[in-house]
Amino acid sequence: MAPTKIDKPTILVTGASGYIGGRLIHHLDSSSYRIRCLARKPEYLLDRVPESAEIVSGDVLDESSLIGALEGVDTAYYLVHAMGSSGDFEKEERRGAANFARAAKTRGVRRIVYLGGLGDSSEQLSPHLRSRHRVGDVLRSAGVEVIELRASIVIGSGSLSFELVRALTERLPVMLTPRWVSVPAQPIAIADLLAYLTESLNITVDGNRIFDIGGQDIVSYSGIMREYARQRHLKRTYFPVPVLTPGLSSRWLGLVTPVYARIGRKLIDSVKHPTIVRDDSASRVFDISPMSLSEAIAAALTNEDREFAVTRWSDALSSVGSSRDWGGVRFGNRLVDSRTTTIPAPRSQIFSTLSKIGGQTGWYHADWLWRIRGWMDLLAGGAGLRRGRRDPNCLRVGDVLDFWRISDLTSDRFVRLESEMKTPGRAWLEFELEDHGKETRLRQTAIFDPTGLTGLLYWYALYPVHHYVFDGMLRGIAADVRLRFGADRNG
Numbered sequence: 001m002a003p004t005k006i007d008k009p010t011i012l013v014t015g016a017s018g019y020i021g022g023r024l025i026h027h028l029d030s031s032s033y034r035i036r037c038l039a040r041k042p043e044y045l046l047d048r049v050p051e052s053a054e055i056v057s058g059d060v061l062d063e064s065s066l067i068g069a070l071e072g073v074d075t076a077y078y079l080v081h082a083m084g085s086s087g088d089f090e091k092e093e094r095r096g097a098a099n100f101a102r103a104a105k106t107r108g109v110r111r112i113v114y115l116g117g118l119g120d121s122s123e124q125l126s127p128h129l130r131s132r133h134r135v136g137d138v139l140r141s142a143g144v145e146v147i148e149l150r151a152s153i154v155i156g157s158g159s160l161s162f163e164l165v166r167a168l169t170e171r172l173p174v175m176l177t178p179r180w181v182s183v184p185a186q187p188i189a190i191a192d193l194l195a196y197l198t199e200s201l202n203i204t205v206d207g208n209r210i211f212d213i214g215g216q217d218i219v220s221y222s223g224i225m226r227e228y229a230r231q232r233h234l235k236r237t238y239f240p241v242p243v244l245t246p247g248l249s250s251r252w253l254g255l256v257t258p259v260y261a262r263i264g265r266k267l268i269d270s271v272k273h274p275t276i277v278r279d280d281s282a283s284r285v286f287d288i289s290p291m292s293l294s295e296a297i298a299a300a301l302t303n304e305d306r307e308f309a310v311t312r313w314s315d316a317l318s319s320v321g322s323s324r325d326w327g328g329v330r331f332g333n334r335l336v337d338s339r340t341t342t343i344p345a346p347r348s349q350i351f352s353t354l355s356k357i358g359g360q361t362g363w364y365h366a367d368w369l370w371r372i373r374g375w376m377d378l379l380a381g382g383a384g385l386r387r388g389r390r391d392p393n394c395l396r397v398g399d400v401l402d403f404w405r406i407s408d409l410t411s412d413r414f415v416r417l418e419s420e421m422k423t424p425g426r427a428w429l430e431f432e433l434e435d436h437g438k439e440t441r442l443r444q445t446a447i448f449d450p451t452g453l454t455g456l457l458y459w460y461a462l463y464p465v466h467h468y469v470f471d472g473m474l475r476g477i478a479a480d481v482r483l484r485f486g487a488d489r490n491g
Helices: 019-027 064-069 089-106 127-140 160-171 190-199 221-231 246-256 261-271 293-304 347-354 367-379 452-485
Strands: 010-013 034-039 054-057 073-078 111-117 145-151 174-177 209-212 237-240 335-343 404-410 414-419 425-436 439-450
Touching (some): 034 064, 064 089, 089 111, 089 127, 111 190, 160 221, 221 293, 335 452, 347 439, 367 452, 425 452
Parallel strands (some): 010 034, 034 054, 073 111, 111 145, 145 209
Antiparallel strands (some): 335 439, 414 425
């Protein structure tokens, strides 16, 4: 007899808005488990999780918010990291892990499953890998049983490493390769990683265990790029150079790939170290036969060629850094720039055009200025325009849209974009559609919440540019509607 819903063990997934967590919640068997997702902004997960999943509000940096989230939980997945943080990410990660471990102990959680990183602890590891190992230590310190899986490069459509490889190999026929691209690693396919995470729910172990996991092949980033080029039938030439330091390499990555310079630096600092399986005990405990590198890339390309991935590393809120937490900052009065136009077309047609904005479609006017703003943001350590969008035609709350994120959405009526640019204040861009007789009124509103005098100067200095760009954007949207749907005039 199948268990009733109340008999199912409850599984908590942290980091559900991120790449691994987002895949895992769809991979877990909802017929066997009650799935609960922890999120700082639950509204971002509403369209991302299975209907049967429960979403609860919580933040690992706020221990009090975790007590209710962990109530009745049998096993908790700890998939949180702060690699995108612009502050002391090591201290932040230890604090979050300590809060989570104490709360889990208080609530009687049976097991924590933690995804860490490979690397020889006896070596002088990079801050990122060192922090990954220390987080495991902190989680174990509270007395809850911990299964720690240590993995290297994850190969899957939308993963940070795969997007880096794809962007470099597709864009650069001739490549200068620094020493770090030759360091050995043992990449793992996303499907195999999800299998390890899932089996970790019920494997029988004696106390805390650490398992090294990886794919069949030991290769390097150079080897991954060569295999990617082979499968894509691309001819690429590589010239090793000794002078590209981690700092220069990270800035170079920020210019030619979607990886921010801040994250690129931490990534390169980590890939300087070999990340290979040294303890093969996972092969005896888990019933998993990992893929080869060629199989993993082929599987990733199958998804990549469908224009978008199920989840992407940039979906995670942490990918833009903790600088977006405005707690404790005093803001002044919000500055508003609102414009309207009337279009002789139904809401559905105009919303269809709005739904394509950004990414490859562009912003319907002065795309060259948007690109300049993107480059400026990259130079300031922000996201820039490199992230693009998940799907070229469909919007959902929480999606990345170039250097914006969709924070609110009502189909055919309203879209709010929240800025993730480096700016002296908070910014939003809204589009609202209203029926106006046989026509539709489109209202576009730019909102800026400045921080002090710097924020005010920023807004007024750019006001002429905003007037040109936003006014032209409205005209461009109306023109696209006429072109696509045959509306004959613009109100």
